[in-house]
Amino acid sequence: MQSRSTPPTRAGGRPRSAEADTAILEATRQALVDLGWTKLTMGDVATRAGVAKxxxxxxxxxxxELVVDAVAELFDELELPDSGSLATDIESVVLQFAxxxxRPETKTALMAVVAESTSDEPLRERIRTSIVDRQKRLVLTGRARAQARGELPxxxxxxxxxxxxxxIFDVIAGAVVHRALVSAEPVDTEWAHRFTLLILGGLAAAASGQGA
Amino acid sequence: MQSRSTPPTRAGGRPRSAEADTAILEATRQALVDLGWTKLTMGDVATRAGVAKxxxxxxxxxxxELVVDAVAELFDELELPDSGSLATDIESVVLQFAxxxxRPETKTALMAVVAESTSDEPLRERIRTSIVDRQKRLVLTGRARAQARGELPxxxxxxxxxxxxxxIFDVIAGAVVHRALVSAEPVDTEWAHRFTLLILGGLAAAASGQGA
DNA sequence: CAGCTTTCGCTACGGCTCGTAGCGTATCTG
DNA sequence: CAGATACGCTACGAGCCGTAGCGAAAGCTG
Structure with a gap:
């Protein structure tokens, strides 16, 4: 994950405790649930993790930076089971993402770090590599499977x-995030179904009218 | 706008200064540009506005609450000029929204207050009434026009x-926000065009396969 | 006009968090 | 063993928070 800031010098001393790492990240997630973004403090996380500030x-x-790493782990749970059709693949990933x-820690943290990243270039880069780019794989494998099935050209x-x-990535991720967090309406199977139909229709149209 | 917290008792005293109101909201937007969300402080805004904390x-x-009101004003700039076709209507609003x-104050503030709202129910409601619901009008008028033209059933x-x-609202707003802020890629005419094609195709498919 | 009400600017305050420094101890490498 | 690094702990100045209290200003009402 390349999460923590690398110790600047070379090896040769006491190694950093891996237990502390996991305890801190877990404590951070729990603190996000209990306190939200603004009320979360470094000192509080340290206490929860049983670690010095x-x-x-x-x-x-x-x-x-801490919160980005704490949340990035959660996004790796997303999977794209080969369900046999593009439609069900999309519905599946939409519901998983929703x-x-x-989860309170995810919704709070994701928006907060994105907000922070708008005026913090290194943080933006960290988000991109830790979260965004890693999830594009879902789109790529989904498309590859659909092409193998002949569903997509x-x-x-x-x-x-x-x-x-x-x-497609921006449309899917954006729509789900907006529905869930901004509109604050449930992303249920009904919505996922309607949304999937919209996407499929759009893909079909884009495929026919290729020369955009 | 129903922005500020209403004075609890009835009228009969010195009225609140309207100049102070506008100065504060303007100072808030400027502070967002200069400092970002986390480093913005109430005291700093007060100083900028020439007002006591x-x-x-x-x-x-x-x-x-302050930032929500400061940003909500900006969203009212969005308009939907009747361009004669649904496609150009969509492209227009996408580019306007982008x-x-x-603008730095918008991107920083929007994400930050949404993040905060995930663990603050009153704030969520404020965002809904002050920002979200007011922009749905764009979708509704756009659809009405398209139906009048016969472009949509x-x-x-x-x-x-x-x-x-x-x-449609979640898809459009979500995709633009995700593209601009999370993926951090430009929303140019090229992208707007491709996106519009996707939406139109999806709408057409949804219209034919009505009984979803 | 007088009297009531509310807002205004200002100052001050306790409380909390920040991020860092310093120390002695613990742990790993060569 | 010597060197290097991480650890827990304590302490600190700095900054911001949100509130209280004051006297003065500015409207409304009769």
Whole structure:
């Protein structure tokens, strides 16, 4: 995960405690649930983790970095089981993502760090590598499977194919996040079904009218 | 806007200064640009606005409420000029929304208050009434125009029509926000065009396969 | 006009968090 | 063993929070 800030010098001393690492990240998630973003403090996390406050600062520069790493782990739970059709693949990942966003630590943290990242370039990069880019794999494998099934045409131009993948990623992730967090309405199977139909229709249209 | 906290008792004293109100909201937006969300402080805003800190607390309970009101004003700039076709209507609003999210005060504040609202029910309600619900009008008028032109069928069932509008709203707003803030890629005309094609295709498919 | 009500700016305060420094101890490497 | 690093602990100045108390200003009402 490349999570903590690497010790600047080379090896040769007491290694950092791995138990402390996991305890801190777990404590951070729990603190997010109990306190939310603004009321979460470094000192509180340290106490919960049974660790000195200085230990936190030796590994993370601040609250934002800590929370990014604490939440990034959760996103790796997402999977794309091969359900046999593109429609059910999409519905599955939508519902999984919605369930993930239903957990209080996830929803609070994700928006907060994104907000912070808008005026913090290194943090933005950290989010991109730790969270965003890792989830694009879901779109790519989903498309590959659909193409193997013959449900989607193969886009010959590599650049165009990449743009389409990015577009789909933003549409799916964005819509679910907006529905769940901004509109604050439930992402249930009904909604997932309607949304999936919309996407499939759009993909079909884009496939026919290729020369956009 | 119903922004500030209403004075609990009835009228009959010195009225609150309207100049102070606008100065505070403007100072808040500027502070967001300069400092970002976490480093923005009530005291700093007060100084910028040329107002006592106590005056801020007489009107807003805290940072979140203040920022919501400061940003809500900006969203009212969005318009839906009747461009003659649904496609260009969508592209227009997408680009407008993207331009709005390009402004540092907007992007920082929007995500931050949404994050805060996940563990603050009154704040969530404030966001809903001050920002979210007011922008759904764009979807509704856009649909009405498209139906008048014959571009979209009229959905007979009121409940279904409302769900469709909510879906489209979440998809458009969510995709633009995700593209601009999470993926941190530009929302240019190219992207807007591709996205619009996707939406239109989805709408067409949903219209034909009505009995979802 | 006089009197009531509310807001305003200002100052001050206790409480909390921040992020760092310093120390002695613990743990691992060569 | 010597060197290097991490650890827990304590303490600290700095900054911000949100509130209280004051005298003065500015409207409304009769």
């Amino acid at each position: 200085t230990t936190l600062y030796r590994r993370w520069a601040g609250k934002s 369930a993930l966003l239903g 193969v886009e010959p131009d590599t650049a165009t194919a990449a743009m389409t993948a990015d577009l | 106590t005056t801020l607390y007489r009107r807003w309970a805290g940072k979140s 331009a709005l999210l390009g 009229v959905e007979p069932d009121t409940a279904t029509a409302a769900m469709t509008a909510d879906l």
